[in-house]
Amino acid sequence: MASIESIRFAERFNGITGSAIREILKYMTRPNMISFGGGNPAASALEEDVIADIARDVLRSDGKRILQYGATDGYAPYKEAVAGWVKELGIDCSAQDVLPVTGSTQGIDLLAKALIDPGDVVLVESPTFLGTLQAFKLYQAKLVPVATDEGGIVLSDLERLVREHHPKMLYVIPTFQNPTGRTLAADRRKPIAEMAEKYGFVVMEDDPYRDLRYAGEALPSIKSYDKAGWVVHMASFSKLISPGLRIGAAIVQEPIRQKMIFGKQANDVHSSNLTQAIVAAYLERGLMGPHVEAICKSYALQMNRMLEHLASFPDTRYTHPQGGLFIWAELPEGIDTLEMMPKAIDRGVAYVPGTHFYCEEGTHRNTLRLNFSNSTLEKIDEGMDILRSVVCEELKQR
Amino acid sequence: MASIESIRFAERFNGITGSAIREILKYMTRPNMISFGGGNPAASALEEDVIADIARDVLRSDGKRILQYGATDGYAPYKEAVAGWVKELGIDCSAQDVLPVTGSTQGIDLLAKALIDPGDVVLVESPTFLGTLQAFKLYQAKLVPVATDEGGIVLSDLERLVREHHPKMLYVIPTFQNPTGRTLAADRRKPIAEMAEKYGFVVMEDDPYRDLRYAGEALPSIKSYDKAGWVVHMASFSKLISPGLRIGAAIVQEPIRQKMIFGKQANDVHSSNLTQAIVAAYLERGLMGPHVEAICKSYALQMNRMLEHLASFPDTRYTHPQGGLFIWAELPEGIDTLEMMPKAIDRGVAYVPGTHFYCEEGTHRNTLRLNFSNSTLEKIDEGMDILRSVVCEELKQR
Numbered sequence: 001m002a003s004i005e006s007i008r009f010a011e012r013f014n015g016i017t018g019s020a021i022r023e024i025l026k027y028m029t030r031p032n033m034i035s036f037g038g039g040n041p042a043a044s045a046l047e048e049d050v051i052a053d054i055a056r057d058v059l060r061s062d063g064k065r066i067l068q069y070g071a072t073d074g075y076a077p078y079k080e081a082v083a084g085w086v087k088e089l090g091i092d093c094s095a096q097d098v099l100p101v102t103g104s105t106q107g108i109d110l111l112a113k114a115l116i117d118p119g120d121v122v123l124v125e126s127p128t129f130l131g132t133l134q135a136f137k138l139y140q141a142k143l144v145p146v147a148t149d150e151g152g153i154v155l156s157d158l159e160r161l162v163r164e165h166h167p168k169m170l171y172v173i174p175t176f177q178n179p180t181g182r183t184l185a186a187d188r189r190k191p192i193a194e195m196a197e198k199y200g201f202v203v204m205e206d207d208p209y210r211d212l213r214y215a216g217e218a219l220p221s222i223k224s225y226d227k228a229g230w231v232v233h234m235a236s237f238s239k240l241i242s243p244g245l246r247i248g249a250a251i252v253q254e255p256i257r258q259k260m261i262f263g264k265q266a267n268d269v270h271s272s273n274l275t276q277a278i279v280a281a282y283l284e285r286g287l288m289g290p291h292v293e294a295i296c297k298s299y300a301l302q303m304n305r306m307l308e309h310l311a312s313f314p315d316t317r318y319t320h321p322q323g324g325l326f327i328w329a330e331l332p333e334g335i336d337t338l339e340m341m342p343k344a345i346d347r348g349v350a351y352v353p354g355t356h357f358y359c360e361e362g363t364h365r366n367t368l369r370l371n372f373s374n375s376t377l378e379k380i381d382e383g384m385d386i387l388r389s390v391v392c393e394e395l396k397q398r
Numbered sequence: 399m400a401s402i403e404s405i406r407f408a409e410r411f412n413g414i415t416g417s418a419i420r421e422i423l424k425y426m427t428r429p430n431m432i433s434f435g436g437g438n439p440a441a442s443a444l445e446e447d448v449i450a451d452i453a454r455d456v457l458r459s460d461g462k463r464i465l466q467y468g469a470t471d472g473y474a475p476y477k478e479a480v481a482g483w484v485k486e487l488g489i490d491c492s493a494q495d496v497l498p499v500t501g502s503t504q505g506i507d508l509l510a511k512a513l514i515d516p517g518d519v520v521l522v523e524s525p526t527f528l529g530t531l532q533a534f535k536l537y538q539a540k541l542v543p544v545a546t547d548e549g550g551i552v553l554s555d556l557e558r559l560v561r562e563h564h565p566k567m568l569y570v571i572p573t574f575q576n577p578t579g580r581t582l583a584a585d586r587r588k589p590i591a592e593m594a595e596k597y598g599f600v601v602m603e604d605d606p607y608r609d610l611r612y613a614g615e616a617l618p619s620i621k622s623y624d625k626a627g628w629v630v631h632m633a634s635f636s637k638l639i640s641p642g643l644r645i646g647a648a649i650v651q652e653p654i655r656q657k658m659i660f661g662k663q664a665n666d667v668h669s670s671n672l673t674q675a676i677v678a679a680y681l682e683r684g685l686m687g688p689h690v691e692a693i694c695k696s697y698a699l700q701m702n703r704m705l706e707h708l709a710s711f712p713d714t715r716y717t718h719p720q721g722g723l724f725i726w727a728e729l730p731e732g733i734d735t736l737e738m739m740p741k742a743i744d745r746g747v748a749y750v751p752g753t754h755f756y757c758e759e760g761t762h763r764n765t766l767r768l769n770f771s772n773s774t775l776e777k778i779d780e781g782m783d784i785l786r787s788v789v790c791e792e793l794k795q796r
Contacts, residue, residue: 002598004627008566009657010515016660040467048461055453055672063446067640069438102500102644102666109665113536117408135664138511168406200400229402242465244671246500259407262414266533267507268500272670273642274453 012118012138027350034383036306037350039178039239039325040374045295046242050287051278058277066273072265074100074249078276081283082249086235089210090224093251099260100271104208104234104248107260108132110267111169111204111232111250112139114259121167123201125153127328127357127364129178132171132206143359146170150319151185152177153192162199169202174222176209176324179357179369183322186219193225201230202256208236208248211292213323214300229253237279239325240292247275296323302372302380303327309384314395325373328354330366335394337368344390349383410516410536425748432781435748437576437637437723438772440700443693444640448685449676456675464671470663472498472647476674479681480647484633487608488622491649497658498669502606502632502646505658506530508665509567509602509630509648510537512657519565521599523551525726525755525762527576530569530604541757544568548717549583550575551590560597567600572620574607574722577755577767581720584617591623599628600654606634606646609690611721612698627651635677637723638690645673694721700770700778701725707782712793723771726752728764729789732796735766742788747781 027033059066066075073079079095086093101107116122118140124133126145136143144165147157153172161167172192174184184192196203205222223233233251252260264270282288306327310318318329331337337353344351354367372380425431457464464473471477477493484491499505514520516538522531524543534541542563545555551570559565570590572582582590594601603620621631631649650658662668680686704725708716716727729735735751742749752765770778 001595001626002628004653006598007600007653008513010511010513010518012515013512013657013660038467043462043466046462046465048457048465051465052454052457052461055457056450059446059450059453063450064441064444065642067444067446067449067642068441069436069636069641102670105664106666113408114411115406115408117410120408131664131667134660138661138664197399200404202405228399230400230405238467243467243667244463244465246666246668246670255402255405255407259411262411262532263536266503266529266536267665268504268644269529269641270644272500272644272673274673274676275670278672 012140016134016137027345032348033350034348034375034379034386035350036370036372036375036383037352038371038374040371041239041243042295042298042373044298047291051242054278054281055274058281059274062277066277070270070273072261072270074098074270075273075276075280078280081280082235085283085288086233086251089218090220091233091251092224097251097253097257099250099252099257099264100276101248101250101264102268102271103238103246104206104236105131105135106267107234107248107250108135108204108206110260110263111202111256112136112141113263114256115168115202116141121165123158123161123165123167123170124359125172125177126359127179127354128171129173129206130356133359136171145359148180148182150182152182152188153184155188155191158192159195162195162201167201169204170196171204171206172222173206175207175219176212176321176326178209179326179352179354180328181319181321181324181326183219189220189222190225193222193231196230197228203231204234205231206234208234208239209324211240212296212299212325214296214303216322223251229256232256240288241279241282245275245278247271247279299325299373302375302377305377305380306370306372306384309380309388313388313391325371327370327372329368329370331368331391332395333366334398335391336365338365340390340394344387347386347390349386349390351387410538414532414535425743430746431748432746432773432777432784433748434768434770434773434781435750436769436772438769439637439641440693440696440771442696445689449640452676452679453672456679457672460675464675468668468671470659470668472496472668473671473674473678476678479678480633483681483686484631484649487616488618489631489649490622495649495651495655497648497650497655497662498674499646499648500666500669501636501644502604502634503529503533504665505632505646505648506533506602506604508658508661509600509654510534510539511661512654513566513600514539519563521556521559521563521565521568522757523570523575524757525577525752526569527571527604528754531757534569543757546578546580548580550580550586551582553586553589556590557593560593560599565599567602568594569602569604570620571604573605573617574610574719574724576607577724577750577752578726579717579719579722579724581617587618587620588623591620591629594628595626601629602632603629604632606632606637607722609638610694610697610723612694612701614720621649627654630654638686639677639680643673643676645669645677697723697771700773700775703775703778704768704770704782707778707786711786711789723769725768725770727766727768729766730793731764733789733792734763736763738788738792742785745784745788747784747788749785
C-alpha cells in the first residue's frame with residue numbers, strides 16, 4: 001500500500017510554503033483585530049442593496065444567456081462596457097480586446113502561463129505585490145528585482161537588466177503601487193512601453209487602484225503608449241465595486257490574447273456570466289463615477305489620518321501616496337517587523353511585514369505595509385497608537 | 399524594434415492549436431443551427447427567475463460578506479451545503495474537504511498543477527472529454543489511454559498500464575461518461591480506489607452528470623471507497639443548475655488539498671462568493687431534488703427520441719446510456735466524421751467528430767458524439783433525419 005505521504009507533487013511546488021500569506025489571513029479574521037494587513041475595501045464601500053437589485057434585474061432580463069455556457073472570450077455586454085470604461089482612462093481598445101478574467105489574479109496567471117518556462121526571467125519592481133511573486137514562482141520564473149525610487153521604476157536600471165537578462169516580462173503596478181503606494185512618474189510611462197517594443201518583452205500592467213486618487217492628476221496608463229501589443233493591461237473591479245464577485249479584465253491583443261484564451265479554456269472555460277453582467281449593468285447605469293467619488297472622499301480621510309500618526313513614529317520614513325490603499329513604512333534600522341508581528345498581534349493590531357514583498361526573502365526586515373481603507377478613523381487612531389508603542393518598546397530593547 | 403510576431407511563448411503551448419474546439423463553438427452559435435455538438439443544458443432547464451430571487455436574497459442578507467474578499471478555501475455556507483449534498487450521493491466528507499472551484503474545469507486544472515511535471519504519465523479513458531485532454535497537454539503530461547468497454551475502464555488494462563507507466567494520475571468520468579454516455583460498472587469502482595492506494599496514484603473522479611439518471615440505480619462514487627485520500631472527486635452544478643455561474647467543488651483531503659489551495663490562491667484567490675452563495679441557498683431551500691426530477695423527465699424523452707432515430711442509421715453502432723447528456727455513435731467503417739462535418743453543417747446540423755476525444759489524434763474517424771439535452775424533440779427529429787441522409791450520401795460515395 002502506498003501511504004498518501006509518499007505522493008509526489010509537481011516540482012513547481014518545491015520551496016513554496018504559502019505560510020506567510022496564510023499566517024496573515026489567520027490573524028486578520030480574528031475578532032476585534034484592527035487589521036492594517038489586508039487590501040480590503042471598507043465594508044461601507046460595498047453596496048449590497050444596489051448589487052442585489054442589479055443581480056435580480058440582469059437575471060430577469062437576460063437570465064437564459066447568463067445561466068448558459070458562455071464564450072471563453074466573454075459576455076458581450078461586459079466586453080463593451082469595459083472597453084468604454086478603460087477608454088475614459090486613456091486606453092483605446094475594442095470590445096474584442098477585453099478578455100474577462102476571474103479577478104485580475106487570473107489575468108496574471110494566464111499571462112504567466114502563456115509566456116513563462118522554468119528559468120525564464122521576469123522583472124519585478126522591488127518591492128512588489130507578494131501574491132504575484134507567489135504566482136510567478138509557481139511557473140518557476142527567475143525573478144529579478146528592478147530598482148525603484150519615489151517615481152517608481154528607475155529606467156536606467158530597467159534597461160540595464162533588460163540587456164543583461166533578456167526577460168520575458170516586466171510586472172509593474174504603475175499607480176498607487178502595492179505595497180508602496182507610489183505612482184510611476186508620468187515621464188517614465190512612455191519609455192517603458194517603448195523599451196518593451198525595442199527589446200521584445202511583455203509588460204504586465206496591473207492597475208487596480210488607479211481610480212482611487214485623492215490628490216494630483218490622473219496619468220495615462222503604460223498601455224495607452226503601446227503600439228504593437230507588447231503591453232497587457234489588467235483592469236480590476238475588486239477595489240472599486242467588489243472583490244468578492246471575482247471579476248476583472250485583461251486588455252490584450254493578438255497574438256498574446258489567443259494564448260490567454262487557450263489557457264483560460266483549460267482553466268475555467270469562462271468567467272461567471274453573472275458577475276460580468278452585474279458589472280456591465282453597474283457601468284451602464286453610470287454608478288461608477290459617483291461611487292468612486294464617495295469612496296475616495298472617505299479613503300482620503302483615512303489615509304491622511306494614518307499619515308498623521310506616522311509623523312509621530314520614531315525615526316520612521318514612509319511614503320506619501322496620492323491614492324490607493326497602502327502606505328509603506330521603514331522603521332529604524334534594527335527593528336524586525338517579522339519578529340515584532342506577534343507582539344503587535346497580541347495587542348490587537350495586524351500589518352504585513354515588508355520582507356514578504358521582496359524577491360530576496362528575508363531582506364528589508366525593518367519595513368512594513370499598512371492598509372487604511374478597511375479601518376474607521378477611530379480604529380486607525382487606536383491601532384496606530386498601539387503600533388507606535390510596540391515600535392517604541394522594540395527600540396528600547398535594541 | 400521587436401516585432402510582436404517574434405514573441406516567444408511558453409513551451410507548454412507547442413502543438414496546441416485549440417482549433418477543434420474553436421471550430422465547433424463557431425458552428426454552434428450560428429443562428430438556426432441544430433446543435434448536437436455541445437454539452438449545454440436545455441434553455442428550459444435554466445431557472446432564471448428562481449436564481450434572480452435567490453441572488454437578490456443572498457445579497458440582501460449576507461451582502462457585506464459576499465462582496466468582500468473571501469477565503470481561498472471557500473464561503474462557509476457553500477462548503478456546508480455541498481458537504482451535505484455529496485453525502486446524499488455516498489461521499490462522507492466534512493465541509494473542510496469541500497474546495498469550491500470556478501467550474502470543475504478549474505478543479506481539474508488545479509489538480510494537474512499540483513501533480514504534473516512535463517513528461518509525467520496521466521492515464522485517461524479512451525475516449526474521454528476533449529477539454530480535459532487539452533488541459534493535461536498544457537501541463538505537458540504524457541497521456542496514456544486505458545481500454546474501455548460497455549462497463550467503462552477495463553481493470554486488467556488499467557493495472558497493466560499502472561505497472562508499466564507508474565502514472566501520477568488516472569482521469570475518469572464514471573457516470574454517463576463524456577463522450578460515450580457509458581457508466582463505470584458497480585464492481586469496478588472499489589477496485590479502482592484500491593488500486594490507487596496500492597500503487598500510489600491519484601484518481602481524479604469527474605462526475606458532473608451523475609444525477610441525470612433516466613434508468614437504473616445510482617452507484618456509489620469511486621471516492622466513497624477512498625480510505626487514504628488518493629481519490630479527488632469533482633462535483634459540478636453546471637449540468638444541474640447552471641454552467642454560466644461557473645461554480646463547482648473538489649472533494650479533497652490533505653495533503654493534496656493544500657497544494658490545490660496554493661495553486662488557487664495564485665489562480666483566482668477564491669471563487670466568486672456570490673455564485674457560491676446562490677448555490678448554497680438553492681441547496682438549502684431544497685430546490686435541487688424537484689428540479690433534477692423535472693429535467694430528467696424531459697432529457698429522458700429527448701435521449702430516447704435520439705436513440706430511436708439512430709436505430710434507422712445504416713450499419714451504425716451506438717451506446718444506450720442510462721442518463722447524462724451524450725450518445726456515442728460509430729458509423730460504418732470508411733466514413734470520416736471530420737470530413738462529413740462541413741456537409742452536415744451546410745445542412746444545418748452540428749455534432750462533435752469522435753476523433754477529438756482520443757489521445758491519438760486522427761484515429762477513430764468514423765465515430766461521433768451526439769448531445770440531446772439542448773434540442774427539443776422536434777429539433778431532434780429534424781436534425782437526425784438530416785444527419786441520416788448525410789450519412790447515407792457519404793456511404794454512397796465510398
